Amino acid sequence: GFLIPYFIMLIAEGMPLLYLELAVGQRMRRGSIGAWKIISPYLCGVGVASVIVSFFLSMYYNVINAWAFWYLFHSFQDPLPWATCPLNSNRTGYEDECEKTSSTQYFWYRQTLNISPSLEASGNVQWEQALCLTLAWLVVYLCILRGTESTGKVVYVTASLPYCVLIIYLIRGLTLHGAVNGLVYMFTPKLEQLSNPKTWISAATQIFFSLGLGFGSLIAFASYNEPTNNCERHAIIVSLINSTTSIFASIVTFSIYGFKATFNYESCINKVILLLLNAFDLEEGSLTADNLNEMKDYLMATHPQEYAQLSPQLKNCSLEAELDTAVQGTGLAFIVYSEAIKNMEVPQLYSVLYFVMLLMLGIGSMLGNTAAILTPLTDSRVIATRFPKEVISGVVCFINCVIGLIFTMEAGNYWFDIFNDYAATLSLLLIVLVETIAVCYIYGIRRFEKDLYTMIGRKPNWYWKIMWAFASPLLIISLFIFYLTDYILTGTLQYQAWDATQGQLVTKDYPSYALAVIGLLVAASTMCIPLGALVTFIRKRLKRE
Amino acid sequence: MCFINLISLRKSSFFQQNAQNAFKVRLSIKTALGDNAYAWDANEEYLFKAMVAFAMRRYSSKSTTQISDVLLCNVTDRVSFWFVVTDSSQNMTTVPGSVVEAAIRMNRNRINSAFLLSDKTLQFLKITSTLSPPVEPSTPVWLIVFGVVLCLIVAGIVFLVVAGIQQRKKKNKESTERENLEEKGEVTVTVENGIPCEALDLKAGHINGVFAADDERFTSL
Numbered sequence: 001g002f003l004i005p006y007f008i009m010l011i012a013e014g015m016p017l018l019y020l021e022l023a024v025g026q027r028m029r030r031g032s033i034g035a036w037k038i039i040s041p042y043l044c045g046v047g048v049a050s051v052i053v054s055f056f057l058s059m060y061y062n063v064i065n066a067w068a069f070w071y072l073f074h075s076f077q078d079p080l081p082w083a084t085c086p087l088n089s090n091r092t093g094y095e096d097e098c099e100k101t102s103s104t105q106y107f108w109y110r111q112t113l114n115i116s117p118s119l120e121a122s123g124n125v126q127w128e129q130a131l132c133l134t135l136a137w138l139v140v141y142l143c144i145l146r147g148t149e150s151t152g153k154v155v156y157v158t159a160s161l162p163y164c165v166l167i168i169y170l171i172r173g174l175t176l177h178g179a180v181n182g183l184v185y186m187f188t189p190k191l192e193q194l195s196n197p198k199t200w201i202s203a204a205t206q207i208f209f210s211l212g213l214g215f216g217s218l219i220a221f222a223s224y225n226e227p228t229n230n231c232e233r234h235a236i237i238v239s240l241i242n243s244t245t246s247i248f249a250s251i252v253t254f255s256i257y258g259f260k261a262t263f264n265y266e267s268c269i270n271k272v273i274l275l276l277l278n279a280f281d282l283e284e285g286s287l288t289a290d291n292l293n294e295m296k297d298y299l300m301a302t303h304p305q306e307y308a309q310l311s312p313q314l315k316n317c318s319l320e321a322e323l324d325t326a327v328q329g330t331g332l333a334f335i336v337y338s339e340a341i342k343n344m345e346v347p348q349l350y351s352v353l354y355f356v357m358l359l360m361l362g363i364g365s366m367l368g369n370t371a372a373i374l375t376p377l378t379d380s381r382v383i384a385t386r387f388p389k390e391v392i393s394g395v396v397c398f399i400n401c402v403i404g405l406i407f408t409m410e411a412g413n414y415w416f417d418i419f420n421d422y423a424a425t426l427s428l429l430l431i432v433l434v435e436t437i438a439v440c441y442i443y444g445i446r447r448f449e450k451d452l453y454t455m456i457g458r459k460p461n462w463y464w465k466i467m468w469a470f471a472s473p474l475l476i477i478s479l480f481i482f483y484l485t486d487y488i489l490t491g492t493l494q495y496q497a498w499d500a501t502q503g504q505l506v507t508k509d510y511p512s513y514a515l516a517v518i519g520l521l522v523a524a525s526t527m528c529i530p531l532g533a534l535v536t537f538i539r540k541r542l543k544r545e
Numbered sequence: 546m547c548f549i550n551l552i553s554l555r556k557s558s559f560f561q562q563n564a565q566n567a568f569k570v571r572l573s574i575k576t577a578l579g580d581n582a583y584a585w586d587a588n589e590e591y592l593f594k595a596m597v598a599f600a601m602r603r604y605s606s607k608s609t610t611q612i613s614d615v616l617l618c619n620v621t622d623r624v625s626f627w628f629v630v631t632d633s634s635q636n637m638t639t640v641p642g643s644v645v646e647a648a649i650r651m652n653r654n655r656i657n658s659a660f661l662l663s664d665k666t667l668q669f670l671k672i673t674s675t676l677s678p679p680v681e682p683s684t685p686v687w688l689i690v691f692g693v694v695l696c697l698i699v700a701g702i703v704f705l706v707v708a709g710i711q712q713r714k715k716k717n718k719e720s721t722e723r724e725n726l727e728e729k730g731e732v733t734v735t736v737e738n739g740i741p742c743e744a745l746d747l748k749a750g751h752i753n754g755v756f757a758a759d760d761e762r763f764t765s766l
Contacts, residue, residue, distance in 0.1 A: 093673075278625075
């Protein structure tokens, strides 16, 4: 159902903007700050905004890698630690919290995060998570240590290994029982979702994130290209490969998701059958999934009182409801996959494969982010001449690691969600909008055409020009408006907190200081653009006088 | 006979006590054994009575429980029933529930294996079983793997940093040598804008085909 907005966004936003950023980087041969300064001195703020967004992203993104490491290290046990609940203190049953929810959720919320009931209760730093985070940053440092040459070699591994694992998972996933349900769910278009602007916004942010637009990393990488490199062809190839990979990955995801949903649905039905068998002392095998509904009616008619007593415990099992449980947020991805993996044969193998793949992808993204931060730093002559690049990379990694320890506290996952939801989305839209308008109208589309002609030897055709000049900016502006109106309509911001006593998520309001942090996050990057223009304006005025 | 006994027990003034002394048992034979499931008939009931009597005798050496002392009632299709243990030496009073419970607990595996079942498929509804804890090694496994990976990464970092420092020292030595030679005018070095060509490490010289060809990014979840 998501495919239609995804493809439209890809053609309207993804490919044109990717081409734009690659061309800008290749032409200006500088990281994002320098490149935008060359296009127009008033736009140095755009580059700085990109770097700040990348900085925020690298702060919190590596925590995902830390979690992937944690799960990876715990995959070497039999049985998997998230497969069964731990026993309570007098060994008569399972832990309370684990009984109320499932063992995979318990493992995530209690044993991985040790999450506190609300944002205000900060708690202590979890040393296990802190260790994993340090390891994740050491791995990133190892890869970016020697600059882009070494990063280039690492990316050969981090980009190709996920494909191998995805193929293995595709074969395994399609042969799982119930995978077809997930695939059918994925491919049936839900027309009422198309009218919801949130679907379009999430399709757009998905495209931006997966292609890496607006972070400055594309400009940074493109600046290392040869000046005559054919970036038009590369832009098309990259975005097509990216989309096919996304579709491929979602086929795998949805087949595994279908397996999990079918498994849960069948367990639910079996639980109901067992309950009825035990309550009415019926023969084993007399109640099956097929005759369950008729038998329920029959029992209701013949033993109304006992049935009425029993009915609060009889859950209505529905496959649709299982498939609809929203897959959102990083935590849910860990929970859903670990739940699906624990039910496969040889779960340790699949678990290791999956989390290695997750690590490769995460580290690949981190490399892009850190490159976006480091390239402007190594470009600037002030810093680069005084310190060797190992020291600069080391300092950046160290600072990020120390700040990242916030996310390993007990309330860390709530702060992570704040960063995940607000650090990048709005600022990215604004940055990309300013980029397109700057290149088309301030730099001039004819000048840009000439630059492309000198680089590639071919002027861009009408599709690119229309997209750059009209379609993309209009689309982004409308998304922006939707986003803001949505925020204004819903009023105060809320978050999902884990309630240990109930064993599920509850909605709570953000305290005022959290709202202040959110405001700061959004303002820090977006305000750079007007501030940069203002500062340049003032400098020019002073120079003139 | 079972119903008459139960009814008489209920009507007696020891109703409360006797209700406490009766236990409900539930068997899930088909779930446990599938195609190899046996049917529950009078012979199986006899075996059950024998096992309970055995458990009572094993628990307390003074006990003289006979198979006929164990009374089964109300056998359903589910295969569930109630049973009590009576004491024939004391005029058909029932043995206290706590004693029966302790006896069954002590001999639970023997009873289970007699019926080829487990704690879950042969349930004594009032008697909870102690679950065995999972085996935990002295050092958690994850720390071992963590340690191995950490050592590898740190070794890699140290190696690269040291190699980088050595390379830089070599370059410095070469450039000072070259400067000395230049002063002597013995080496012709191609110079562009005052910088020797070899020292130029422009970005333009490096093509990174990897980024251009494959730029997979982890999609935000």
